[in-house]
Amino acid sequence: MNNAIARTTALLSTCALLLTGCGGGTSTVTNSPTNSPNSTPNNTATNTPATTGTSSGAIPIGIGVAQTSNVALLGQEQVAGAKLAQKYFNSKGGVNGTPIKLVFQDTSGDEAGAINAFQTLINRDKVVGIVGPTLSQQAFSADPIGERAKVPIIGPSNTAKNIPEIGDYVARVSAPVSIVAPNSVKAALKQNPQLKKVAVLYAQNDAFSKSETEIFQQTVKDQGLELVTVQKFQTSDTDFQSQATNAINLKPDLVIISGLAADGGNLVRQLRELGYKGLIVGGNGLNTSNLLPVCKALCDGVLIAQAYSPEHPGEINAAFRKAYIEEYKKEPPQFSAQAFAAVQVYVEALQSLDKKSKINKLQLPELRTQLNKQILEGVYNTPLGEIGFTPTGEVVQKDFYVAQIKMEKDGSQGKFTFLK
Known part of the structure; x- marks a missing residue:
């Protein structure tokens, strides 16, 4: 610009x-x-x-x-x-x-x-x-x-x-995904320093998700973690049994999802229903409270990097x-x-x-x-x-955050809790 x-x-x-x-x-x-x-x-x-x-x-x-x-x-x-x-x-x-x-x-x-x-x-x-x-x-x-x-x-x-x-x-x-996304992986490592294996799932029909997953995958490598699988899906999908099962069978400590709220929320839900108990990182497309009615109580614990905090x-x-x-x-x-x-x-x-x-x-x-x-x-x-x-129109921003979703046990309510 x-x-x-x-x-x-x-x-x-x-x-x-x-x-x-x-x-x-x-x-x-x-x-x-x-x-x-x-x-x-x-x-x-x-x-x-x-x-x-x-x-x-x-x-x-x-x-x-x-x-x-x-x-x-x-x-x-x-x-x-x-x-x-x-x-x-x-x-x-x-x-x-x-x-x-x-x-x-x-x-x-x-x-x-x-x-x-x-x-x-x-x-x-x-x-x-x-x-x-x-x-x-x-x-x-x-x-x-x-x-x-x-x-x-x-x-x-x-x-x-x-x-x-x-x-x-x-x-x-x-702010570009290259600046924001790595923060959530670092937060996951802080919560579980023993984390080693990572599974990545992304919406292959969405340009942003494809761009974001490249950043996530590079961050996994930069942090010395093992990328055990990369699974693809469509933003219009509702059944993720195949991708979720393939990922869970490799026993990852962390699952990273790049998609939108509806598909991403359903993927989180199905991962949990199939027994996955490790950490989950969601990309920017999941960064909305509209995710919560999709995965309800099973949204609990999802980490999402943020470019905004209400407490700023x-x-x-x-x-x-x-x-x-x-x-x-x-x-x-x-x-x-x-x-x-x-x-x-x-x-x-x-x-x-x-x-x-x-x-x-x-x-x-x-x-x-x-x-x-x-x-x-x-x-x-x-x-x-x-x-x-910048002269090319890129935003220059100083402050970034990571939030973790905290849900009521019955899934009726939840919120993004910002990590210190």
């Missing part, structure tokens, strides 16, 4: 800008999520004036994440975090007095869905930039759409290798955490925090850009270009902690 910025002033002037620079069709399709991040929102068509966003001149920022399909367990958490960011920053005056308006498009769980959502956000909804998509596999297909259109893209959860290298307009607030000190995280708990009655997950941070980057970059050159005087293509540059120049104090970007 390159370097640039954006921000606003007078509502009438901004409205005029958006009318000429961001104006598009006569309707904007937005998703209207319910209050629960675990419920799937529906698409509703909202008729609007020729401007994009609202008639008051709100600045449109696209949110292209998975709200349907098996990936929705993650995407719904991103919707929740983004909506909290919109409410928080608009309550603080938005972009120098002009509010932001999030425009939601459902990417579903595949590449075609992500491409369609990005094209709609760029060409019809005329957004200044996009937060999304949910999966790295989707990013490799959809991000080039934004790159060709010169629209900034901030990946909220795309941690596979080479995501920022897709193009100059692509960045991410999600700082005013912005305290405000985010408080708002999330008030809205959803539970601690905020990483995917929500990263989505909040991505929206925050856009807001603060727009604010900074407006101080340099009033964004209400920029045509949409120039606004997008300048915003793209400003994003990379900034340093942002987010719920994730302080973050910035």
